[in-house]
Amino acid sequence: MKLIVAIIQPHKLDAVKNALEAVEVNLMTVTEVLGQGRQKGVTEIYRGAKEAGGLLKKIRLDIAVNENFVEPTIAAITTSAHTGCVGDGKIFILELAECIRISTGERGGTAIG
Amino acid sequence: MNTGDTAWVLTATALVLLMTLPGLSFFYGGLVRRKNVLSVLMQCLIILCAISLQWILFGYSLAFGPDFHGIIGKLDWAGLRGVGSLPNADYAATIPHSLFMIFQAMFAVITPALIIGAYAERVRFSAFLIFTLLWSTLVYDPLAHWVWGTGGWLKALGALDFAGGIVVHVSSGVSALVLAVLLGKRIGYNHKPIRPHNLPFTVLGAALLWFGWFGFNAGSALAADGNAVNAFITTNTATAAAGLTWALIEWWHNGTPTILGAATGAVAGLVAVTPACGFVNPMNAIFIGMIVAMICYLAIAVIKAKLGYDDALDAFGVHGVGGMWGTIATGLFAEKAVNAAGSNGLFFGGAQLLLVQLLIVAVTVIFAALMTLIIFKAVDALIGMRVEEKNEIVGLDLTQQSEAAYTVIE
Numbered sequence: 436m437k438l439i440v441a442i443i444q445p446h447k448l449d450a451v452k453n454a455l456e457a458v459e460v461n462l463m464t465v466t467e468v469l470g471q472g473r474q475k476g477v478t479e480i481y482r483g484a485k486e487a488g489g490l491l492k493k494i495r496l497d498i499a500v501n502e503n504f505v506e507p508t509i510a511a512i513t514t515s516a517h518t519g520c521v522g523d524g525k526i527f528i529l530e531l532a533e534c535i536r537i538s539t540g541e542r543g544g545t546a547i548g
Numbered sequence: 549m550n551t552g553d554t555a556w557v558l559t560a561t562a563l564v565l566l567m568t569l570p571g572l573s574f575f576y577g578g579l580v581r582r583k584n585v586l587s588v589l590m591q592c593l594i595i596l597c598a599i600s601l602q603w604i605l606f607g608y609s610l611a612f613g614p615d616f617h618g619i620i621g622k623l624d625w626a627g628l629r630g631v632g633s634l635p636n637a638d639y640a641a642t643i644p645h646s647l648f649m650i651f652q653a654m655f656a657v658i659t660p661a662l663i664i665g666a667y668a669e670r671v672r673f674s675a676f677l678i679f680t681l682l683w684s685t686l687v688y689d690p691l692a693h694w695v696w697g698t699g700g701w702l703k704a705l706g707a708l709d710f711a712g713g714i715v716v717h718v719s720s721g722v723s724a725l726v727l728a729v730l731l732g733k734r735i736g737y738n739h740k741p742i743r744p745h746n747l748p749f750t751v752l753g754a755a756l757l758w759f760g761w762f763g764f765n766a767g768s769a770l771a772a773d774g775n776a777v778n779a780f781i782t783t784n785t786a787t788a789a790a791g792l793t794w795a796l797i798e799w800w801h802n803g804t805p806t807i808l809g810a811a812t813g814a815v816a817g818l819v820a821v822t823p824a825c826g827f828v829n830p831m832n833a834i835f836i837g838m839i840v841a842m843i844c845y846l847a848i849a850v851i852k853a854k855l856g857y858d859d860a861l862d863a864f865g866v867h868g869v870g871g872m873w874g875t876i877a878t879g880l881f882a883e884k885a886v887n888a889a890g891s892n893g894l895f896f897g898g899a900q901l902l903l904v905q906l907l908i909v910a911v912t913v914i915f916a917a918l919m920t921l922i923i924f925k926a927v928d929a930l931i932g933m934r935v936e937e938k939n940e941i942v943g944l945d946l947t948q949q950s951e952a953a954y955t956v957i958e
Contacts, residue, residue, distance in 0.1 A: 446736055446941050469956050477942060480950040491942075492583075492956065520938070 436531040436547060437505050441496040442470060442524040443516040448494050454515035455498070458507040462548070464497040474522030493524060499534055501544050549635055550642035556772035557643050557651055563763025564654035568596055568661050571760050575753025575815070576665055578746040579861045583943025584669045585745065585953045591676060595661045598677065599684055603653040604628050610689035612639065612652065615699025620690050638698040640770040651767060652692075659688050659716045665863030666724030667933075669734050670940050673948040675933045679923060687723065687919045691715050691912065707908040708882060708890055708901065710779065711768035713823025713874040718912045721868020723920040724859060730924050731933060733858035735940055740853065742860075747808055754811035758787055761818045765825040775887055779825040782833035783818065786825075789837030790817025797845050812866065816844040819870035820877065827882035827890040836877045840870050872909050879905030 443451055448465070455463065469490035476488035500508055505528065512526055536546040573592035577585045599607070606626045613621030625631050628649065636645040660680045667676070694702040695715050709715060736742065744750060765783040769776035794813025795805035820840035821833055828836070848865035859865060879902035882893040892898035927933055934940075939947035946952060 444941070449736070467956060477946040478950055479946065479952060489952075490957075 436534060436544065437500055437502065438529040438531045439496075439498040439500060439505070439508055439512075440527040440529065441498070441512050441516070442468070442493050442526075443496065443512070444518070444523060445492055445494050447516045447518075447523075450515040451496070451512055454511040455508065458504075458511050460498060460500060460504060460508050460511065462498070466495045466497075468493050468495045472522065472525070474520070491522070499531055499547050501547055549644070550771070553640075553642040553771040553773075554644065554647060556776065557640075557647050557767055557770060560763035560767025561647070561651045561654055563760045564651070564658065564767065565596070565760075567757055567760035567764060568592055568654070568658045571753050571756035572658065572661055572664075573753065574749045575757060575811075576668065576861050578749030578751075578753060579744045580668050581742060581943070582745040582954055583945055583952075585749075585945065586949055586951060587673070587944035588664060588668060590673075590949060591664050592661050594677065595664075595680055596657050598681060599657045599660065600653060602681060602684055603656050604649075607656055607684060607689050608649050608652065610685065611656070611692035612649075612697050615693075615697060618699055618701035618704065619693070621693050621697055642771055648770065651770075655712055655716060655764075656684060656688055656692070659712075659720050660684050662717070662720040662863055662867050663724045663727065665861035665867075666728040666859050667731055668860040669944065670731060670860075670934055671944075672932060672935045673944075675927050675931050678931070679927050679933070682923045682927070683723065683920065686923065687719060687916055688715070691719050691915065694911075695908065702908050702911065705904050705907070706891060706901065707904050708827055708878050709823045709875065709908070710826035710878075711765045711822045713819070713871045713878070714908050714912050717819050717822060717867040717871025718875060718909060719916045721864045721866070721871055722913050722916040724863035725857070725868060726917050726920040727924060728857050728859040728864065730921070730928075731858075733856075734860060735937065737858045737860075739856050744808065751807055751811050754815055757815055758818060761787075761822075765822060769826060775826055778829075778886060781830050782825045782828055783821050785830045786821035786833040786837035786840075787814050787817035789834045790814060790820065790841040793838045793841035794845060797841060801845075801849075812844070812848075812862070813841045816840045816866050816870040819867055820874035822871070823874045824878040824881060827878055827887050827893075829881075829883065829886050832881040832895075836874065836881065839877070840873050843873050844869050872913075875905050875909050876902070879903075 470493045471490050476491050479486045479489055534546045535542050569592050573589045577588045580588055609623050609625035610621045613625040616622050631645050631649050633644040635641050640648045660683055692715050694700040695709050762780055766776040766780040769779055791810045791814035795810040798809040799805040817837040820836050844866055847869045848862050880893045880895050882890050883896045884892050891901045894902045
C-alpha cells in the first residue's frame with residue numbers, strides 16, 4: 436500500500452479528478468494549501484506597502500492505493516495536471532503502514548478501495 | 549418647486565447608488581470565484597467614480613441637453629452650465645434641475661456596471677476602464693437621449709420606458725452578450741456554471757438591489773405622489789412573483805428550489821417591471837413577474853447551456869432578456885387608468901403602443917450590439933480586452949490589483 440500525495444494547480448483539480456476516476460481511483464482527500472516552489476509568488480500591495488512573492492494557493496490530494504494502482508495513479512496525475520510551466524506541482528509517494536475503514540473495521544488492501 | 553418631491557427624489561438618488569455598490573457588486577461578487585471577487589468590487593467602485601465625473605462633465609448634457617435633431621443632446625450643459633436649483637419643466641417641474649441631473653447620474657453609473665456580469669473573471673482592468681468610458685459616452689448617453697431626452701426620436705414616437713427597461717437593461721444586457729461572445733469562454737468553462745464562491749454575498753446583494761430598486765422605480769415618478777406609490781407596489785409585486793416562480797420552476801425541473809434561483813428570479817422580476825412599473829396595475833405586475841421568471845430560466849438554464857457562450861454571471865440572461873420582456877409587457881399591460889401620461893397597451897385596446905415597444909427593442913438591440921462590437925474591436929486592438937492566460941489562472945485580484953480577498957493562513 437502506498438500513500439500518494441500530490442500538489443497541483445487549483446485550476447487543474449477537475450481535470451485530475453476526472454483522470455483519476457478514469458483509472459478507477461475514486462477515493463481521495465482534497466485540501467487547499469499554500470506553498471512555494473520554483474514558481475514565484477505574486478507581489479501584493481496594501482495601502483502602498485509591498486509584500487513581494489507571497490505563497491501561492493495550491494491543491495493537495497491525498498490518495499491511498501494498493502500497489503497495482505500506484506503507476507496508473509501517477510500517470511493520470513502527471514498527464515492531467517501538466518501544463519509544462521513551473522508551478523505545475525509535485526507528486527510524493529509514501530509507504531503506507533495500515534489502512535482501516537471505520538464503518539466496517541476492515542483493514543489493509545480491502546479497506547483502501 | 550415642492551419640498552416633498554425634492555426630499556423623496558434626493559432619497560431615491562441615494563437608494564439607486566446603493567444598487568451599484570454594494571448591491572450589484574455583492575450580487576456579482578458572490579457569484580465569481582474567490583480569486584476574482586475583488587476585481588468585481590473594484591470594477592463597480594471605479595465605474596461609480598468614473599461615470600459620476602463623466603456625467604457632470606459632459607454625459608448629462610449629451611443625454612438630456614438641448615436636442616440636436618432627436619439624436620443627441622448638445623453640449624450646452626457640459627460642466628453643469630445652467631443646471632442649477634431652478635426646476636426644468638421639461639423633465640421635472642417640482643424639483644431642482646440639479647436634483648434630476650444627479651438622480652439620472654446614478655442610472656448612468658449602474659448601466660455599465662451591469663455589463664460586468666458578462667466579462668467577469670477575464671477582462672484586463674485598463675481595457676475595462678476605457679471600454680466603460682467609451683460605452684457610456686457612445687451607447688448610454690445617446691440612447692438615454694432618444695428615449696428620455698426632450699426631442700429624442702424614440703420618445704417622440706410614444707415609446708414608454710418608465711424607469712429604464714430599455715435604456716438601462718436591454719442596452720446593457722445586449723452589450724453583455726456581444727462581449728461574452730467576443731471575449732470567449734473563461735478557461736475551464738464547460739457549458740455549466742462555475743460554482744459561486746459566496747452565495748450569502750449574492751443573496752445580500754440581491755436584497756440590496758431589491759431595496760435600492762424602490763428608489764430606481766418609484767423615484768422615476770420624480771415626485772412623492774400616487775404614481776410613485778403605484779410604481780413601488782408594482783415593483784415589489786412583480787419581484788415577489790418572479791422570485792417565487794423561479795423557485796417553483798426549479799423545484800419542478802430539478803427537484804429542489806435554490807436560494808440562488810430565488811434571488812436570480814427576484815432580480816429578473818425587478819428588471820422586467822422597470823419599464824412598466826409606472827403604467828401598470830399591481831395585478832398585472834404579478835403576470836409580468838411570473839412570466840419573466842419562466843423566460844429567463846429558459847434563457848439561462850436551457851438555451852445558454854446549449855449555445856455555449858460564456859455570459860459568466862448572466863448579465864444578458866437576466867437584464868437583456870428580462871428587459872426585453874418588460875418593455876414588451878409594457879406594450880401589453882399599460883393602461884391610462886393607472887397613469888394618464890402613459891398609453892393603453894394591447895390588453896386595453898392600444899395595439900399601436902405594442903408596435904412602438906417592439907420597435908424600440910429592435911432599435912436598441914441593433915444599436916447596442918453594433919456599437920459594442922466597434923468599441924470592443926477598437927479597445928482590443930489598442931491594449932487587448934482579455935488578460936493573459938497565466939493571469940486569468942492566478943486570478944484578477946492578484947494580477948490586476950495586487951491584493952487578495954481572503955487569507956488561507958494569517
